[in-house]
Amino acid sequence: MSDEHEPSRTKVPMPLATLSDPHLGDSATHPSRVEAIIALILLVGTVLMAGFGAAYWQNWNPVILGGTMGAGLFLLGFGLTAWGKYLMPQGPFVEERHPVASSPEARGAMAAALVERSAVVVKRRKMLGGIFALGSGIFGIVAIFPLLRSLGPVPGTSLEHTDWRKGTLLVDSNGRSVSRGTLVPGGIMTVFPEGKENTSYGQAIDQTVLVRVPGGNLTTAPGRETWAPAGYVAYSKVCTHLGCPVGLYEQQLELLVCPCHQSMFNVRNGAVPQFGPAPRPLPQLPLYFDTDGNLRAQAGYDQAVGPGFFERSTTKENGT
Amino acid sequence: MSETLPTARSKRQALGPYGRVGKVVDELDDRLGIAKGGRVFLDKIFPDHWSFMLGEIALYSFVVLIATGVFLALYFVPSTNQIIYHGSYKPLRGQPVSEAYASTVNISFGVRGGLLIRQMHHWSADIFVGSIVVHMARIFFTGAFRKPRELNWTIGTTMLILAVLEGFIGYSLPDDLISGTGLRIGYSIAESIPFVGSYLVSFLWGGTFPGNVIIGRFYLIHVFIIPLVIFGLLGAHLTLLVTQKHTQFKGEGRTEKNVVGSPMFPTFMAKTTGFMFMVAGMTALLGAFAQINPIWQFGSYDPSKISYAVQPDWYMGWLDGALRIMPSWEFAGWGHTVPLEVFLPAVIFPGLIFNICFAWPALERRWTGDNELHNLLDRPRDRPKRTAAGAAMLALLFTLFAASSTDVLANYFHISLNVVLWAFRVLTIVVPIIAGFVTYGICLEMQGVQGIGKRKRAVIVHRSAQGEYSTVTAAPRPGDGHEELEPEPVPVRIDIASLAGTEEGNGQSSPTGARQVTR
Ligand code: HEM
Ligand code: FES
Numbered sequence: 001m002s003d004e005h006e007p008s009r010t011k012v013p014m015p016l017a018t019l020s021d022p023h024l025g026d027s028a029t030h031p032s033r034v035e036a037i038i039a040l041i042l043l044v045g046t047v048l049m050a051g052f053g054a055a056y057w058q059n060w061n062p063v064i065l066g067g068t069m070g071a072g073l074f075l076l077g078f079g080l081t082a083w084g085k086y087l088m089p090q091g092p093f094v095e096e097r098h099p100v101a102s103s104p105e106a107r108g109a110m111a112a113a114l115v116e117r118s119a120v121v122v123k124r125r126k127m128l129g130g131i132f133a134l135g136s137g138i139f140g141i142v143a144i145f146p147l148l149r150s151l152g153p154v155p156g157t158s159l160e161h162t163d164w165r166k167g168t169l170l171v172d173s174n175g176r177s178v179s180r181g182t183l184v185p186g187g188i189m190t191v192f193p194e195g196k197e198n199t200s201y202g203q204a205i206d207q208t209v210l211v212r213v214p215g216g217n218l219t220t221a222p223g224r225e226t227w228a229p230a231g232y233v234a235y236s237k238v239c240t241h242l243g244c245p246v247g248l249y250e251q252q253l254e255l256l257v258c259p260c261h262q263s264m265f266n267v268r269n270g271a272v273p274q275f276g277p278a279p280r281p282l283p284q285l286p287l288y289f290d291t292d293g294n295l296r297a298q299a300g301y302d303q304a305v306g307p308g309f310f311e312r313s314t315t316k317e318n319g320t
Numbered sequence: 321m322s323e324t325l326p327t328a329r330s331k332r333q334a335l336g337p338y339g340r341v342g343k344v345v346d347e348l349d350d351r352l353g354i355a356k357g358g359r360v361f362l363d364k365i366f367p368d369h370w371s372f373m374l375g376e377i378a379l380y381s382f383v384v385l386i387a388t389g390v391f392l393a394l395y396f397v398p399s400t401n402q403i404i405y406h407g408s409y410k411p412l413r414g415q416p417v418s419e420a421y422a423s424t425v426n427i428s429f430g431v432r433g434g435l436l437i438r439q440m441h442h443w444s445a446d447i448f449v450g451s452i453v454v455h456m457a458r459i460f461f462t463g464a465f466r467k468p469r470e471l472n473w474t475i476g477t478t479m480l481i482l483a484v485l486e487g488f489i490g491y492s493l494p495d496d497l498i499s500g501t502g503l504r505i506g507y508s509i510a511e512s513i514p515f516v517g518s519y520l521v522s523f524l525w526g527g528t529f530p531g532n533v534i535i536g537r538f539y540l541i542h543v544f545i546i547p548l549v550i551f552g553l554l555g556a557h558l559t560l561l562v563t564q565k566h567t568q569f570k571g572e573g574r575t576e577k578n579v580v581g582s583p584m585f586p587t588f589m590a591k592t593t594g595f596m597f598m599v600a601g602m603t604a605l606l607g608a609f610a611q612i613n614p615i616w617q618f619g620s621y622d623p624s625k626i627s628y629a630v631q632p633d634w635y636m637g638w639l640d641g642a643l644r645i646m647p648s649w650e651f652a653g654w655g656h657t658v659p660l661e662v663f664l665p666a667v668i669f670p671g672l673i674f675n676i677c678f679a680w681p682a683l684e685r686r687w688t689g690d691n692e693l694h695n696l697l698d699r700p701r702d703r704p705k706r707t708a709a710g711a712a713m714l715a716l717l718f719t720l721f722a723a724s725s726t727d728v729l730a731n732y733f734h735i736s737l738n739v740v741l742w743a744f745r746v747l748t749i750v751v752p753i754i755a756g757f758v759t760y761g762i763c764l765e766m767q768g769v770q771g772i773g774k775r776k777r778a779v780i781v782h783r784s785a786q787g788e789y790s791t792v793t794a795a796p797r798p799g800d801g802h803e804e805l806e807p808e809p810v811p812v813r814i815d816i817a818s819l820a821g822t823e824e825g826n827g828q829s830s831p832t833g834a835r836q837v838t839r
Contacts, residue, residue, distance in 0.1 A: 062436040066608020069436075070601045077597025084590030092580045094573060095365040097565055097695060100468060152526040152533075155518040159511075159528065173624070190624055200400075204504075204530050204623035237624060242508040242643070242662060243529070244501055247626040259626055260505065261644045262727050262737055275738065277643060277661050279650030307508040308650055308659030309518045 023090035034086050042079035048072030159309055162193075162236075163206045164285060164300040169194040170210065170234070177294040178210065180230055185214035188249045190237060193297075205305065207237040208285055209246060210295075211267050213254060220270035220284060227286040232295060235271045235282035238306035239263060246282065256282070279308065366588040367568040367581040371458045376592060377451035380599040381444045382554065388441040389543065395431050397423040398539035400495060400532045409616050417620035420535050424494040425616050440607035445487045447603065449635045452480050460680075460710050463698040464567045467691060470681040472560045475553050477677045482553075484635050486546045489538045491613075491633055500621030502632055504529060512662040530623055569697050576695045634721070641723030642669055645744050673717075704763035708756040715755035719748050 027034045052068035102110075122129055170178045170191040175198075183189060191210045196202030211233050218228035227233070235256065239246050244260035255274060256265040263276030271282035283305050286298035304312050336342050349355040366372070399419040405412045407422060408429045417425075427434040456476060459465050465473035488506070492499045507529050511517045526533035565579050574580050582588055606612075618627060632640055642665035651658040684706065685691060700707040722729075723744040730737040778794035 056433060059432055062433070062439075063608050065433055066436040066440070066604045070604030070606075070608055072601070073597045073604060074601030077594040077599075077601055080594030080597065081591050082594075084587050084594060088587040088590060089582070090368075090587060091365075091582050092368075092573070093365055093583055095363060095565075095579045097577050097579060100564060148523055151523040152531075153522060155522040155528075158522070159518055192624075200530050200532070200623065201528065205528065207624040241648075242505045244504060245624050245626045260501070261640075273648065275741075277646055277648050279648040279659065279661050307511060307662065308652075308657040309511045310514045310516075310656055310658060311518055312652075312657035313655055 023092075024086065027086035031087060034082075038079050038082050038087070041075050041082065045072050045075030045077075045079060048075065155311070159306075159311070160304045160313075162301055162305055163196050163202060164193055164208075164297050166297065166299050167290075168297045168300075169290075170208070170287070170295045170297070171195075171197055173197050178232075179293045179295070180289065183210070183212035183232070185212050185231060186251050187212050188251075190245075191234065191295075205238065207245060208234050209237040209249075209256060209282075210234045211249065211254075211256070213267060218268065220268060224270065224284065224286070226288070227284060227298070229287060229289055229295075232287055233267055234285040234287055234297075235265070235267070236285070236301060236305040237282075239278055240273075240280040240282060240307060241276070241278040243306045361562070362583070362585040364562065364584040364588075365566070365579040365581045366584065367566050367579060369569060371462070372566070373595065374451055374455035374458055376595055377599055378448060378455055379554070380596040381448040381451060381603065382550070383596065384444040384600050384603050385441065385448060386547065388437045388444065389547070391437045392427060392441055393543050395423060395427045395434065396420070396493070396539075398493065398536045400530070400535050412616065412619075415620070418495045418535075420493060420495040421615070421620040424496070428616060436604070436607050438607075439610070439612050440603050441490075442612045443606040443610070444603045445490060446612075446633060446635075447599075449480075449483050449487055452476070452483055453635075456480060456677075457710065457714070461698075461700040461707055462567070462569075463694065463703060463706065465681045466694040467681075467685070468564055468693055469560070469567075472557055472564070473681055474678060475557050475560070477674065479550055479553050479557070480677075481674055482546050482550050486542060486550070487633055487635060489542045489546070492538055493535060493542060494613075494615050495535055495621045496615035497618040497621055497625060497627050498615075498631075500530070500623065501626060502636075503534065504623065509662055509666040512659040513667055514656075514658050514663070530621075565695070567695055567697050569699070574696065576693070579695075632724075637721040637724040638717045639666055639670060639720075641720035641726075641744070642666065644726055645720075645723050645741060645748060673713075676713075701763040701766040704760045704767075707763050708760035711759035712752040712756035716748065716752040719744070719751045723748065 048068050049072040052065065052072055055064045055068050101107075171194045172178065172189055172191055175194070177194070178189070178191060188209065188211045191208050192202045193206050196206050213228075213231045213233060216231055217225075218231050218233055219225045220228060220233060235246075237245050237247070239258040239260065241258065241261060241263050244258050246256045246258045246263075246265065248257040248259055249255070250257055250264070254267050256267060256271065257263070258265075258276065258278065261277050263278030264274045265271035265278070265282050266274050270284055273279070273281065283301040283303050285301060287295050288298050290296050332339065338345070345355060345358075397419045401419045402416050403419055403422060405415050405417045405422050405425070407413070407426050409425050412425065424438075427438055429435065459473065459476070488502070492503045492506075507521050507525065510524070511521045513520065522528070524534070524537070525531045526537075566581070568574050568579055568581070571580070582591075619625075643662065646661050646665040649660045649664075651660050698706075726737060726740045726744060729735075730740045780792045780794055782790050782792065784790065
């Protein structure tokens, strides 16, 4: 290689570890000792690697597999790094930094090409450019549809509804209905609309928590006088904050607690949030006992369950 | 040299002074013209500073992620079809689980080495994001993002966002109880976006939650799309690094116009390859000894069940904390609902943070009016305002991270959750401000102290014959600071003859003992 291109560099040999390398002073005095230590490290690493092979062959447990492989890799790496640090030239060496920027002429030429050529082809043919821009713009917009729109249905009112209807039978996760004696006062269970207890939608959206509060019929709010017969009160189990199942019940305080961000809902006053980031009460499901003594829904939820979304209406309609 | 076989000797002579390697270089150079650029590459100088290793940790954990991820992909089934578990993990037998979950349990217990690889994959994901963040902090506090390196800062921030997303999506794939809950939360956050939220989730999830397409779609994104994009960005990141060359701290012989350090080949190559092995080895040790994400204990996802200790991976903690301390300010009116208690902390807030990151180089250029090229790094104390801003940002994120465990703290210290909550609301505002001012003060203090941060040197006390005392500071030793050593140019040609004399080192100094400084 000729030196003409790198005038900043002079011919000097790349030394091994030498005393003249200020970073290598100690190791250059006894290079063979350093080499022996590194060789030992690399050797142990190599043996561990072979051990990893044996461990894999014998199907030993993951701790031995990972222990041999990890320690082996680490020691091989450590040895190599030490070799680089103690037996290879450290310098410091210097390298000139050549400016990234081009010469002013080159810049001018580039700008000139852009401006002058486009003056000819683009500015004088505005219409062609316009039509092309329009066409590709339309393609860009149209292409969104197969890319995005085909992925799933338009939400419509799907977020407003659940499978609960007038007269839907409440069942537990095994499909058993709930009668007056199913829960003792203070008891709690999760219920689903009959037939939906094993569907993912039923488990995710319809899930409803049923609590029996002591003290007979319960009125949680004005207008809800008949909703909780014999103290059986049902709320959507989907947290109004971010949709976690409101799975904990603090029996003494009669609070439903969401484990995700600790929103707390009081079961006696219509699950109004007492604490935490949840913005709204859990919607309440109105209940009644049918002639067989099983709990059923008087109607569906009177509002969308779960977290808020833009189309969620702010006025309540009854029965869905 | 003694006589050798004529054939061997003539062959060697025919190959030229550099033997077979020289021949290969010739042949390659004929076709690809690699010699000139190749030599420059081998001579590339890497400044020696420990903080330059942080980016390498990120790089090598990405390598570990790809390697372990390919292994996992061979056995993972991205499907939420419900099946009855019949695998080798006894406690789950006979239970209805999803195929994704069953295949993950199978990787853990049925595939040889599977559990190790799974845990390595998860650990390296955590290390990946962690090292990116620390790497970014070093870029920030030393001003390495300044002109001409703004583009690399932008690429880096993009990679950080992608890495966090990739981690969240990967965490969701096994379809266990905890990841399912995380997905539900992700769904609700997307749903909270005004105007488009419900459309977005309906398209992504193929209908209402949970649907049965999301695992398959996330799988594609996790194993193909995001890794590919990160790979491309990483290529651009490193290409820019090579063309613009490394930054370096100020010091003797270091100028805006040079780079001082050790050469790519062989020194840096040996060190960095060794470092890659060490990163992989540490990950394997973690995978072996530290259990992570034991999904067989959580059970398959059932949207109506929840476990008490729901914890996302650490890099999601700050968002979880922000969600917890946000007051419940849902906006409802004109027939619409805007869940501000979700939208502000989980969409607007991270958007703001990342946009500040993206915009910072431009903002600083505007505030300081500095449009110069910078290759020398700042010491953090020399830019007290920037350092204070960075410290405040880190303090904010850390406080929010701590706020993600309000319930744990309340239980542990037996204080009411309400007190903890309000404490964090106050701390989130107060801590960053205090951190900012204290950092600013410390920077100013440090500027005034001579020789701070350097290793202390011995002070030799002399007593003269007259009984007079005087002190002399001992000579600096290598590594005492960056200032002490004068650099020499990278050698152009290895002089084999002169090496023969220094082969064993043995106390002889090489013919290059005399240092040359080019400045
Ligand atoms: C995917 C993750 C990333 C990987 C694998 C990675 C890797 C690297 C490596 C190996 C280096 C050279 C060594 C060093 O200076 O530490 C580097 C330099 C750099 N990185 Fe990253 N990085 C990542 C993310 C980031 C992020 C998040 C930022 C900032 C937002 C960033 C900004 C930079 C800059 C500006 C440089 C040049 C610094 C200099 O020359 O001193 N990188 N990166
Ligand atoms: S999801 Fe229930 S409190 Fe956040």
